[in-house]
Amino acid sequence: MALGSKPRRPKSVTITEVARAARVSIATVSRVLTNSPGVGEETRQRVRVVIEELGYHPNLTARSLVSQSTRTIAVISMQTLGQLQTQPALGQLFRGIEDVLAHEGYRCTVLSRDEFKQNVAGLRLVKGSGVDGVLLNGAKVNDPFAFELASYGFPFVTIGRAIGLVNTHYVDIDNLSGAYEAVRALIGAGHRRIAHVCGSQQTNLGIERLEGYRRALIEAGLEYNERLVIEAGMTRREAYRAVGEFLRSTEKRLWPTGVFVFNDFFAVPVMRALLDSGIRIPNDMSVIGFDDDDASEYLNPPLASVRAPIYQLGAEATRMLLPLVRGEEVARPQVLLPTEVVLRASVGPPASG
Amino acid sequence: MALGSKPRRPKSVTITEVARAARVSIATVSRVLTNSPGVGEETRQRVRVVIEELGYHPNLTARSLVSQSTRTIAVISMQTLGQLQTQPALGQLFRGIEDVLAHEGYRCTVLSRDEFKQNVAGLRLVKGSGVDGVLLNGAKVNDPFAFELASYGFPFVTIGRAIGLVNTHYVDIDNLSGAYEAVRALIGAGHRRIAHVCGSQQTNLGIERLEGYRRALIEAGLEYNERLVIEAGMTRREAYRAVGEFLRSTEKRLWPTGVFVFNDFFAVPVMRALLDSGIRIPNDMSVIGFDDDDASEYLNPPLASVRAPIYQLGAEATRMLLPLVRGEEVARPQVLLPTEVVLRASVGPPASG
DNA sequence: TAACATAGCGCAAACGTTTACGTTGCACTG
DNA sequence: CAGTGCAACGTAAACGTTTGCGCTATGTTA
Known part of the structure; x- marks a missing residue:
């Protein structure tokens, strides 16, 4: 797999240039970026000004490399073409996911069915993609991919109960x-x-x-x-x-x-x-x-x-996944969202007794 | 912004371990990974075997850092909550996008409205995210974000004609x-x-x-x-x-x-x-x-x-973006997809003459 | 046979960060 | 005044790759 030719976009300003302009070391710049202690208020301000002037933005790739966390979770829908269509509220679901992710400073990448199918060992895909966690939507009964994730100890939450898996994290409609x-x-x-x-x-x-x-x-x-x-x-x-x-x-x-x-x-x-x-x-x-x-x-x-509540479905699943990603405990690993019957004109009494 | 604590997942096998096991240098391993020349057929096979045995998968983050390309494009929907609901074919659109991306070995990340709003200078977000290109869905008239992308020379394609921008790349329904x-x-x-x-x-x-x-x-x-x-x-x-x-x-x-x-x-x-x-x-x-x-x-x-043809809409937009990302020329920078009237019972002749 | 090209491989720099550790200077203690 | 502690900062290693360059051995040419 030859990597594509590099795009010749204008090079971004790096932390080094910020450091030089602010007359500090890159370590200090990094510390103000991450709000770490160990920097005087005066220099902190000076660095901030320079960052603003230069329009600097940290390179997330480099940051991920060292922090071993991409701050990105994958959303994988296991459904085939036909089945996906049966989920018209997909937009609602995504909004729920995105809203929570954005609030916590995470992003999400959508892994496609095709990409997933090519890779029988889907786990490697997940590892290689460098995502911190997985949101699994529409897992089938005894889903092999879900099994693989579970056996590897990878942080994941299924949207919808994953039948066949025990002690797994999920949130679902009741x-x-x-x-x-x-x-x-x-x-x-x-x-x-x-x-x-x-x-x-x-x-x-x-x-x-x-x-x-x-x-x-x-x-x-x-x-x-x-x-x-x-x-x-x-x-x-x-x-x-x-x-x-x-x-x-x-x-x-x-x-x-x-x-x-x-x-x-x-x-x-x-x-x-x-x-x-x-x-x-x-x-x-x-x-x-x-x-x-x-x-x-x-x-x-x-x-x-x-x-x-489809929006909540996405939101709750995401709220459950993020602690998991951070290695924290999850209070309630299984959540069922309540439903409510809404009666309308399509329901009436039967014709004859 | 303090980075989260590192998850204590089992460490992935790196290129170094593969190199050691295959009794070659990491450079050689890298060359077989990227299908680069300069490796004898015999060692190439040997390395491949070791890779398989160890279940090695290249770290995409590290690769991106040096190649300056994340092989990821961002999909940004500019619509607000209410407007997004008016696009129920969102699933179709995404399938079109994903299918093409997967075929070309790319991934996509969905940037949320909220994340976008927090960052007035949305451009920095895009730069920081390290995406190679942007698919902009539902840009408004004279959309400021689209303007920003264009003025910076960032590769992007709008799904739907971006009114107010000239010479921009788009694909739209007619x-x-x-x-x-x-x-x-x-x-x-x-x-x-x-x-x-x-x-x-x-x-x-x-x-x-x-x-x-x-x-x-x-x-x-x-x-x-x-x-x-x-x-x-x-x-x-x-x-x-x-x-x-x-x-x-x-x-x-x-x-x-x-x-x-x-x-x-x-x-x-x-x-x-x-x-x-x-x-x-x-x-x-x-x-x-x-x-x-x-x-x-x-x-x-x-x-x-x-x-x-909503599926085609997503697919064509993606097919247009990828060359752009690679710095290649795009033959037809503006594409209109044909439509077709489908008559059904809701249309009939008017009641009276 | 000497000169030279080339295939096959290793060395090391680079990508842009974070962070453990070391250093400095200063205030404060006893 | 010597010793101690700490705040503020710098140095350098590390993260896991890709890739330009150099080296060696082998084969080819004049």
């Missing part, structure tokens, strides 16, 4: 409780026959929300029927087809009167598929989603959902 | 043409009275799409009426209110029969506002958006839109 409450809401509205359009069972989101659905049914004394669980697939198109297929292959009298959808992302094509089959929402069927996407309240009809 | 064609489609369907819910006039997107709307009207011999231009604002909530306000404050006989919305993001609350006022879509009013969001075809009714 999917189980959220799904449970969503189905409870449908039951409360009078529904007895409730379907679930489920997400990928390779990820904790899909698994936990399905489980929440199941528990709510069982606890209410209702039957858990696998035939009423429809796999959404990876794209909206697949979800649309799956629901259409379900309706066509199921006798009308066996149709559910309510459906809990994995998330709002998929709820949109699900509603479309229902409407296209002549089903009225909520008259013939009630629909509730998950995530409470920003758009959901403006859909036609407005979509009931489970509010999930 | 907003003008896209908006023009969208309105042409409404006119083609028979509409004579067409409104526009416009985006922020602080950004080229808002300006250019408004201009496309205007030109289509003028060329068709229709009146351009500022009263029919409604400002969407920054959030969906604001857009919803603005449209409701417009309808309430306008005589019914003066209502438009078609509306071109800045983007699909805002089209959702716009449609909601119309429906809430008893307006049927498309019977009473046709609606067309922009971006062709993944969800648009599943909305109720399915939303006509202008397809915009």
Whole structure:
């Protein structure tokens, strides 16, 4: 791998030039930069002035080399193309991450799936990149990369519970409780026959929300029927087809009167598929989603959902990672963020008794 | 700024240990790492074996220090909180960027708004971060930061045309043409009275799409009426209110029969506002958006839109930046990506002649 | 055979910092 | 007044690479 030719940008002013201009040693300049003691107030001011005049800014690369810390964390999304699309709140998540990082003086680099795939030993990538920690988003069940990080003792926090790993640090939405409450809401509205359009069972989101659905049914004394669980697939198109297929292959009298959808992302094509089959929402069927996407309240009809604090998700995960990076203890290594059911016009009582 | 305490991770194996194990000098090891000539085939293999055995990975920080290149580019979104939300295709954009970067062996770091704001002289931030180039997303009109980058001669490409800068490198959606064609489609369907819910006039997107709307009207011999231009604002909530306000404050006989919305993001609350006022879509009013969001075809009714290649937008911008970073010439410093009108049920003929 | 080119390799400087340690000068103690 | 302590600063090593230059051995040419 030949390194690219060096760009011929104007050379930056270095600490040496600052030192010369201020008539001190570079050690002293460094000390005022890092706010270290051992510098008289007078010289400290003089150096500061020179720094300002020369427009000096410390070279972070050099600093990292000696301090063995890049003050940078990596954000790695393990999802494939299709799955990533199912996370429209990506922007919210990133804002949460960035806000906390910026506040603590850290940066983040986004490692791409491709770069990650090329490198089977992803750990080396992380080591070579010189990042201080990793934020792992959307790890699959028994994710090999997560295992590798854990066994190496590398500081990392998963966004979403990493199923298969024990004693790992994570922060997640309380999917189980959220799904449970969503189905409870449908039951409360009078529904007895409730379907679930489920997400990928390779990820904790899909698994936990399905489980929440199941528990709510069982606890209410209702039957858990696998035939009423429809796999959404990876794209909206697949979800649309799956629901259409379900309706066509199921006798009308066996149709559910309510459906809990994995998330709002998929709820949109699900509603479309229902409407296209002549089903009225909520008259013939009630629909509730998950995530409470920003758009959901403006859909036609407005979509009931489970509010999930995505911004907090990113922020909390980052707040957990930073102590880890510094080798400090983390008070609560596992955090679940609460959810809240938001009822809207897509949910109503079932048509007949 | 005191640097954090050093993490006590197991020390990585360095080039020196590899050299010792392979019984060569570190210079030789370096040469095989960079595929430089001057190493016999036999020793080259021997070194490679040792590297593999020891699990060695070069320290990118040290490499960057001497090569004066971090092989990292910064992605900076200039938008504020509210505006960022209006870009739901952020994931698509990032994928385009990352895919190209990974292919070329680069990484990207995301600089946050906050970090940026603290540092009025944003240029220093960029210098200090040691990035090789900048991808600037959503620069405002006469953006001061873009000016600064340009005057310093720093390699950067704006995603979206940077109004106010001349001879700058950018890649953008062809907003003008896209908006023009969208309105042409409404006119083609028979509409004579067409409104526009416009985006922020602080950004080229808002300006250019408004201009496309205007030109289509003028060329068709229709009146351009500022009263029919409604400002969407920054959030969906604001857009919803603005449209409701417009309808309430306008005589019914003066209502438009078609509306071109800045983007699909805002089209959702716009449609909601119309429906809430008893307006049927498309019977009473046709609606067309922009971006062709993944969800648009599943909305109720399915939303006509202008397809915009967001993935390509990110990919092309990155493909343009990398030569710039290497000091090479860029063949086409300004690129406009074509758009395509997608008609759906939200557009139909006007009710009465 | 002498002169010379070249392939293969090592030495050491450089990249721009941080920081342990040493030195100086001065005030303060006993 | 000798001794001590400390604040203020400088010296130099270290971080892990890349790379220009020099050296040696071997092969080629005149």
